[in-house]
Amino acid sequence: MEDYIYKRQNFNQREKLRKKRRRRKIFFSSVGVALVLGAGGFFLRNTLLPKLQEAGDSFVKAPLPEAGNPGEAPKSEELPEVKEFTPKRPAEKIPAEKTAPEVKDLKRLKEGSNHSYEASAYAYDTRDVKAWMRGRKDFEGEKNLAFLTFDDGPHKNTEKVLDVLKRHGVPGTFFLLGDNVDKNGTPLLLQRYIEEGHGIAVHSYSHDYSYLYPGRSARPDRILEEYEKTRTSIRGHLGESFDTHVFRFPGGSMSWKNMEEAQNALLAEGIVDIDWNSMSGDAEPKNRRPATSEAMGAYAMKTFRDNGDRKVAVILMHDVQKTTPEYLDHLIDEFLEAGFTFGILK
Structure with missing residues (x-):
């Protein structure tokens, strides 16, 4: 009888240890999954998504091949080199009287006539x-x-x-x-x-x-x-x-x-x-x-x-x-x- 009781106690202890180890395994597995999912989200947001967006923009902007030349790769247009503007001399201030429209002198001789304008x-x-x-x-x-x-x-x-x-x-x-x-x-x-x-x-x-x-x-x-x-x-x-x-x-x-x-x-x-x-x-x-x-x-x-x-x-x-x-x-x-x-x- 005593031997039975002893065995029963040992079984209970082993069962408790097994459940404890299972809970610990589940906990660490959950933590691992969370870490993996977090790292994946970070990678998706900062690395993969920008590359996908860049690839999509390149696809939209690429010109279609001209008719009659299927499969021909589009040629990219070469823009002329833009040189920086450098004035040859400093800006000159124009006097106000030079910007005003010329006023005809109405008292002067009208050309081809015998009188003034x-x-x-x-x-x-x-x-x-x-x-x-x-x-x-x-x-x-x-x-x-x-x-x-x-x-x-x-x-x-x-x-x-x-x-x-x-x-x-x-x-x-x-x-x-x-x-x-x-x-x-x-x-x-x-x-x-x-x-x-x-x-x-x-x-x-x-x-x-x-x-x-x-x-x-x-x-x-x-x-x-x-x-x-x-x-x-x-x-x-x-x-x-x-x-x-x-x-x-x-x-x-x-x-x-x-x-x-x-x-x-x-x-x-x-x-x-x-x-x-x-x-x-x-x-x-x-x-x-x-x-x-x-x-x-x-x-x-x-x-x-x-x-x-x-x-x-x-x-x-x-x-x-x-x-x-x-x-x-x-x-x-x-x-x-x-x-x-x-x-x-x-």
């Missing part, structure tokens, strides 16, 4: 003015239109006439004699005509009736000769870009014979002549000349109305006359009060 706004074609003045064509402007014209300059009185016009802010057209341009003209004076908004026209070179109209009959060749000579004299002061297509016959076209031939000769060169339908009387004989400055201004309006009272007035004056700068204020006021605006001939 600014004066283009009130420069009228002489053909039209001539037709309006003679009633051959209706003037459709809202206001009456006046042209202040001055013959025979330049002269010592010219600067005074220009001063009066500047004070009133009105323009005029100056019919110059080439001989006086050569004697009295200066670049400063000729430039003043342009810069102050006036027009320049030709009134022959010599104003010599016997040469231009021998036997009171116009000589077209001599008239063209003197026109060209005068224009050349003006260009000597204003440059070759100056040109004018406006002419007035000395004494007016109504005073001579053979005028149609002379006018056609001018027209063939693009030159238009023009007379007047109003005058101040400054060149009239003393027995017909108005006695005062105020009377000369009134006389210009009277002669305009006597000649048809149309909407366009071309007023004859002479800047060589001493009285011209004296009566000019009154004449301008007469036409301003009558609702006239002022233009130049081109």
